[in-house]
Amino acid sequence: MEKLKDIRAIAFDADDTLWALQNYFEDVEHEYCELLSAYGKEKEISAALFETESRNMADLGYGCKAFTLSLVENAIRVSHGKVEANVIAQILDLGKSLLHLDAKPLEGVEATLARIREMRTGQEDGSSGERRYRLAVFTKGELMDQENKLWRSGLQRYFDVVSIVSDKKPEAYRRLCREMEVKPEELLMVGNSFKSDIAPALKIGASAVHIPFHTTWAHEKIEEFEHPNLRRISRFAQLLEIL
Missing domain, CATH: 3.40.50.1000 (HAD superfamily/HAD-like)
Structure with missing residues (x-):
């Protein structure tokens, strides 16, 4: 060479x-889609999350915290505001888990x-x-x-x-x-x-x-x-x- x-x-x-790092994000996204399975298929929720992240990048930038905010916002969006508080709490825990990777x-x-x-x-x-x-x-x-x-x-x-x-x-x-x-x-x-x-x-x-x-x-x-x-x-x- x-x-x-x-x-x-x-x-x-x-x-x-x-x-x-990216494989951990993908694992979190998979668990996230399972939490929201009542509101759509995994492919649909992931596509909506991509759109939410894209809109937020100019204001939130990149990283685990920006990703977590997009997870919460997207959950509210795809559920039309019906997502329960305990599910939001689990989503926050998923996002925070990315802050403690080895x-x-x-x-x-x-x-x-x-x-x-x-x-x-x-x-x-x-x-x-x-x-x-x-x-x-x-x-x-x-x-x-x-x-x-x-x-x-x-x-x-x-x-x-x-x-x-x-x-x-x-x-x-x-x-x-x-x-x-x-x-x-x-x-x-x-x-x-x-x-x-x-x-x-x-x-x-x-x-x-x-x-x-x-x-x-x-x-x-x-x-x-x-x-x-x-x-x-x-x-x-x-x-x-x-x-």
Whole structure:
């Protein structure tokens, strides 16, 4: 696999890149649809939830808390106001359960981050000189939730910068470059979402590595494309073959 050159900083998405998350959301959504089965089939309730989330994103953003509010609002909507208080209480408990996930690093993540952090400039094998790369977590979502997951994961010690943003638009990537004191072409973004992690990074002239997760949130699905600065890998540890 062709190596990337002139990279000085590497930013990593968090959810479904460093640790699993989307499968937990899907489990919660399945239980949620069962709680509301008196008001429609699972496919219908899920479709209504998607619409509710889409409408709320401009005001609520992303994350577990926004998701929980959408769960409650959608329950009232699909039941035409008939949903009982005890069901709302169960829905709130489902949403809150997402705030306490163990955030266990995915296979190969911690060992790979440790190897990358040890890389040095000055020799072909990177064994001497200054650190070759500055490392960042660059994720969108709710501040407290994302910070807590990072600490629960035990990965915080590998990163120089932690940046939690409301959305990953190109300007957010430009701000990240300024924070990491690199030019866009010196930044590498690593993530599972083509929409949030790959496309906007490439747009500003950065490089990107796409590591697809086995499931993708419906709001993150877009048409993918090829690009000279894009690499695709199937396992996190394969990053070492590119750097």
